[in-house]
Amino acid sequence: MxxxxxxxxxxxxxxxxxxxxxxxxxxxxxxxxxxxxxxxxxxxxxxxxxxxxxxxxxxxxxxxxxxxxxxxxxxxxxSNPPRQVPQSAAFANGLKKKELVILGTGWGAISLLKKLDTSLYNVTVVSPRSFFLFTPLLPSTPVGTIEMKSIVEPVRSIARRTPGEVHYIEAEALDIDPKAQKVMVQSVSEDEYFVSSLNYDYLVVSVGAKTTTFNIPGVYGNALFLKEIEDAQNIRMKLMKTIEQASSFPVNDPERKRLLTFVVVGGGPTGVEFAAELQDYVNQDLRKWMPDLSQEMNVILIEALPNILNMFDKTLIKYAEDLFARDEIDLQVNTAVKAVESTRIRTLQNGQKTDDIPYGMLVWATGNEPIELSKTLMGRIPEQTNKRGLLINDKLELLGAENSIYAIGDCTAHTGFFPTAQVAHQEGEYLAKILDKKLQINQLEWDMLNTADDTKASHLQKEINSMKSKLDKFNYKHMGALAYIGSETAIADLHMGDSSYQLKGMFAFLFWKSAYLAMCLSIRNKILIAMDWTKVYFLGRDSSV
Ligand SMILES: Cc1cc2nc3c(=O)[nH]c(=O)nc-3n(C[C@H](O)[C@H](O)[C@H](O)COP(=O)(O)OP(=O)(O)OC[C@H]3O[C@@H](n4cnc5c(N)ncnc54)[C@H](O)[C@@H]3O)c2cc1C
Incomplete structure (x- = not known):
């Protein structure tokens, strides 16, 4: 003192x-x-x-x-954004305003929208999801650490804060015709059903991916996924229902044991973070309200590879695995799921031993595969030869439609990039810069076309050539990876230039929290998330459905 x-x-x-x-x-x-x-x-x-x-x-x-x-x-x-420049057929100097259609409202699309000067194009966003979802905190929502509404931001409010008017269509893109430069869209609301076709000069495909099931029989129909907000809602309802069901059986009843077994498949950040949140819920909340039942709950995390969290440094992986052992999460590595039934899954351990695990709830959080739209687009372009995702060049242009289509985020198969928000975000921001520069080039070309002065024309041509040569390639900067691993601890594998730093434990947890708060799109989200964390700290989780 x-x-x-x-x-x-x-x-x-x-x-x-x-x-x-x-x-x-x-x-x-x-x-x-x-x-x-x-x-x-x-x-x-x-x-x-x-x-x-x-x-x-x-x-x-x-x-x-x-x-x-x-x-x-x-x-x-x-809440008081300035007036926006309205959409128009042409600029004041007569140059036609180009139609820019963005498919998706995820990390890639929204990063582009936020960074782009939307007054330079007639921008239309098409997505079945009318809000942006802050996915890194999605695993915290099913158990009530964070409320679902705290991690979503309506696309209309994001669009309204940009300089130019942006149209949003709540619809799903069904097909793309790269030759005619048209997208076919279908409404998602059955009340106002429509199918229409949109013309574009530039199209940005940022439609994400879906969780792959590796064609394992029974996954669809029995497992729950964790990709969208409805998935989190479904998990929450299933969790609460299963616990209540289990409590109606006497102790030692095999049905009670089955219902209290929660299996998470996939040892990537999503699976690990969800398993950690689930175990926190059991240890910190359920133990108070249902002490006996909470002792019987069993969280199992299954991973086919020898380790979980493969993108992290080895010391951090070991730390996470040790913590899971201490927190009594049953980690089963080198274990492949072979089949899923409504009450049990069949696994193969180390390629030798088969096991049947009865479960009450199964959450599937494995890798990605392309959605139908991406597959349809691949089928239309001969250069698209990779089944894992859309092929792009180093300027994010779609191979086979380089002059008019860009693809970013999880829907692409870009060697060396993980399907992460970090990649999609940087790609979106890069594309915003490229589209700004392209418009400047268009303006110069228009001026050149409309000048009778040869000296001015040659000067403009030089400027155009110089600007074209400055259209840089996309250069991804990996900042590192973060994961929450339970009991108020996290791991952080940070990269700065050529150096890397590993953080673990409580300090990494505080860093994890601050980093995600800083990354939130709006101050509203930041406040809500900070309030949720404070609420949980003092009052515990509210996991009522
Ligand atoms: C639970 C979870 C946790 C994660 N945690 C992290 C993390 O901590 N750090 C990290 O870097 N990454 C994380 N990720 C990965 C990250 O969320 C993705 O890499 C990122 O969302 C990819 O961005 P995207 O824009 O490509 O796709 P998405 O964000 O998935 O967006 C796709 C958009 O396309 C829309 N769409 C789908 N079909 C169509 C269609 N036919 N027509 C029009 N629109 C369509 C969707 O509605 C959605 O709006 C996490 C993912 C999940 C699921």
């Missing part, structure tokens, strides 16, 4: 000069036993304490004030 108040030196010098200890010297007693006037030492101690106390209070006050002002300003800005 003394050290914190900067008083160490004062106390030592007082000791050296043989002055009575502070506690005794604080009040000088008179012979009559009444407290006398405070001595010089007491005065200086009180004064220093007061000074630091006042400073501390001032600092707290100004920090709170600055924080409140910043948040209020950001909230005001978010």
């Amino acid at each position: 003394l050290r914190r108040l900067g008083l160490t030196r004062t106390a030592r010098s007082l000791q050296r000069s043989k002055v009575a200890p502070i506690s005794k010297a604080f009040f000088h007693s008179t012979e009559a036993g009444k407290p006398g006037p405070p001595q010089k030492l007491s005065k200086s101690y009180t004064a220093v304490f007061k000074k630091w106390f006042v400073r501390g209070m001032k600092l707290t006050f100004y920090t709170t004030l600055a924080g409140t002002l910043y948040i209020s300003y950001e909230l005001y800005k978010e």
